Amino acid sequence: MNIFGLFGPSNPELQFTRLYFKKLKKKIQGLALVSLKELEIKTKFKGNDLTHYLNNAYAEYVREKYDKNEIIDRYIRAALTLYQPKPEYSHDRIVPNIRDRRYLEELRRIRQNKEIEYVYEEYNDELYIFYAQDTEHSISYLVKDNIEEYSIETAGLKERAIKNLLNILPNIESQGENGYFMLTAGGNYEASLILVESIWTPENFNIKGEIVIGVPARDLVLITGSEDKEGLERLKSTVFEVNQTGNHLVSDKLYIYQNGKFAIFGQ
Structure with a gap:
């Protein structure tokens, strides 16, 4: 069955999203589509539900006017880490990422005001520090379960993350x-x-x-x-x-x- 026949008239964002999933499915054997709408794909793989947000990829395509295949392939290379065994954890790879209040509000909207699982702290009235592990091909945000799982000391976390950043x-x-x-x-x-x-x-x-x-x-x-x-x-x-x-x-x-x-x- 052609899964894309289930959707209505095409538009540029939907076409981009469809192409992304088509390429992703070729890379991940056994990947199942849960839902697909403009710039958002929900999948299931080995019992796990995953969501792909394509806003950044599409914005880059619109702004830079690069070939969409080139951009999608690059983002998929990073996304493949979601489907692979978790990388070996390293305290030396924890880094700080800066996001603003808009990002935090969007997380709350997506989670319908449920608790945000990411490890973060306020920097000022507008900006927040989200902690992540830097891997070879992607940045994986730390979640609260990682604190106990990896025995992460929260005291002095910002200072250690900054030191790691400068080393990386x-x-x-x-x-x-x-x-x-x-x-x-x-x-x-x-x-x-x-x-x-x-x-x-x-x-x-x-x-x-x-x-x-x-x-x-x-x-x-x-x-x-x-x-x-x-x-x-x-x-x-x-x-x-x-x-x-x-x-x-x-x-x-x-x-x-x-x-x-x-x-x-x-x-």
Whole structure:
């Protein structure tokens, strides 16, 4: 039976989702489809229910105009780890991931306000630190059961995760000029660099005033000065644009560095 015949008229998001499942099913023998709708696939494999959210993959396809097969194949390579035996756990691979209030609210919506199982903590009024294990091909968020399962010490977890992050990352570089800069560190953990206090010193950035940043996506940290009107306008514009058209989004706010920590700018 053609399972896709069960669905109504096609649209770009649904076509993308169908192609994703078609490719995924070829990779996973015995994979069963539970439901499929625009940018969401629910599957069953060896008694386990799994959900694939394709929002980031589709947003990348729309924004970058790459071949959809190339993008889908890349995301499937990462998704395959969901169907494989759990990777060997390592305390040295726990890393911090930065997400915002929108992400937390979406988790609550999906779980219908049930308890969120992920291990996370509040960073400021808008941002949260979610802890994960970095593997070769993917990032696997820690859940509360992992705390006991892997004997994870919660005291000092943030400090250890930051140390692990710095050991995992390639060179951290600052690019830019004229009071406007960008951090680069491999493409997956730039947003997490807001936690590394040694980066955020006046000596590292030639700016006017205090450090103000935008972290619109996980791979994008932009920096300017609190007294740089042109830089602030450029920063606001870029953060807005990325949040409208980008993928792997983090935040739509600006933040100022004060007293060893970032707070929402303009409040």
